[in-house]
Amino acid sequence: TAGPTGPQHCGLIAIVGKPNVGKSTLLNALVGQKISITSRKAQTTRHRITGMRTIGPTQFVFVDTPGFQTLHANALNKSLNKTVQGAVGDVDLILFVVEAGSFTPADERVLKLLGKGIPTVLLANKLDNVHRRGDIAPWLQTMQAKHDFAEIVPMSAKNAKDIERLFGICGKYLPEQPWFYGEDELTDRSEKFLASELVREKLFRLTGDELPYTSTVVIDKFEEEPPQKKGQKRLLRIAATIVVERDGHKAMVIGDKGERIKRIGMETRVELEKLADAKVFLELWVKVRSGWADDEARVRSFGYE
Ligand code: GDP
Ligand code: K
Ligand code: MG
Structure with a gap:
């Protein structure tokens, strides 16, 4: 099967990270329509939500997840964590989202969960919140030492140019295979x-x-x-x-x-x-x-x- 300009490429990209780093905002920006709800509250996202976007021959299938919960071990939180673990098992690429300039024990726990087999991009989000840009270079260096990241991308989910650039980065990791969804589909949710x-x-x-x-x-x-x-x-x-x-x-x-x-x-x-x-x-x-x-x-x- 061939897409508009060549053989079709398609793959799954998991968006993971602790609560409130901007995962759902990112998914909506990538899909180009709001399909995952967002708010300043942790626990806003409670389900695995798939959103897709087809550009040229490439179909990007993004999976938004609840933030990994580490505070209370109640039944709801256990279920949320299972959803996250299920989502990173079988993907082509992981976008590990953190807030630019910060790396907390909660981020560390998510990173531990990711394992080593799947290419992982560190997405340093909310760059627009970093007022002292000079602090970012040394921070990026410490992040490089933390894990074998495929790439480190400082950006803002609210910046259209950054979103465009991210497609170029993600596209490199998606194998040649037929699309999973129709060209115009945006989500698998009803x-x-x-x-x-x-x-x-x-x-x-x-x-x-x-x-x-x-x-x-x-x-x-x-x-x-x-x-x-x-x-x-x-x-x-x-x-x-x-x-x-x-x-x-x-x-x-x-x-x-x-x-x-x-x-x-x-x-x-x-x-x-x-x-x-x-x-x-x-x-x-x-x-x-x-x-x-x-x-x-x-x-x-x-x-x-
Ligand atoms: P999630 O819990 O990781 O899914 O985070 P959300 O997408 O719900 O976003 C949490 C909060 O961060 C919301 O108030 C968003 O508007 C805000 N946010 C997300 N991305 C950015 C960004 O790039 N810059 C800024 N300043 N705020 C952002
Ligand atoms: K949230
Ligand atoms: Mg969310």
């Missing part, structure tokens, strides 16, 4: 999954640090209706429940006179309408289920591997 993730993103962003990370979203209903008339969009009818651990958290999510939950619903709807190119009706509920994150069966029943 709209239903995207809907639940967007609710969780708005929930995290609009509650800030007040709400513990142990809240999740379950989709109770996801129905699609075709357009009634020509020129109209299809309609998605969605009902979702936000699951929290305590009554106090429920009150926090609902907010004063229901202000906050209304806003979570509205922001989710606006964004999903754009991403899915559809009209969206969204109903939101809040339920208390104490201890769900410590309960293995519950963690599974809420969709975690």
Whole structure:
């Protein structure tokens, strides 16, 4: 099989790193559309999310992972870590993301997990946050000594030129083989999954640090209706429940006179309408289920591997 300009190349690229270094921001920038939710909170990404981008003859298949959790060994965190380990097992290239100029014990633990067999690029992200550029050269030297990195790339996931350059770097490691996905496909995740993730993103962003990370979203209903008339969009009818651990958290999510939950619903709807190119009706509920994150069966029943 041949791509637009030669034999097809294709391969898997895992994006790994501790929480909050910018893995999901990077995936979205690489794919060119938001498919993985992001926020300043650790634990925002809880699933393995695949995003692809086909450029010329090469299909890049990126796998975003939850940040490797080392703080609490509850059932949710154990499941997140398994997801990360599963993702790095069988890829062509690993992008190990850290914050430029910093390397903490948490980064070290992720590095230990990666092993030696797979080419690994150290991606020093958030370079735009480094104000003293002179400090970066010595830091890069110490990083070189840490591991046999294929390359070290200081960059910013928010800089379009850097993203473009990264394709050139990753492309070198992808073997000649037929594409795994269609040329225009962007993700293997469903709209239903995207809907639940967007609710969780708005929930995290609009509650800030007040709400513990142990809240999740379950989709109770996801129905699609075709357009009634020509020129109209299809309609998605969605009902979702936000699951929290305590009554106090429920009150926090609902907010004063229901202000906050209304806003979570509205922001989710606006964004999903754009991403899915559809009209969206969204109903939101809040339920208390104490201890769900410590309960293995519950963690599974809420969709975690
Ligand atoms: P993840 O937990 O590793 O997936 O990190 P996220 O993608 O959720 O990003 C965590 C935070 O870092 C978010 O607030 C992002 O906007 C921010 N961020 C990501 N990449 C960059 C970057 O290149 N520069 C700056 N300044 N912030 C970034
Ligand atoms: K995050
Ligand atoms: Mg993430």
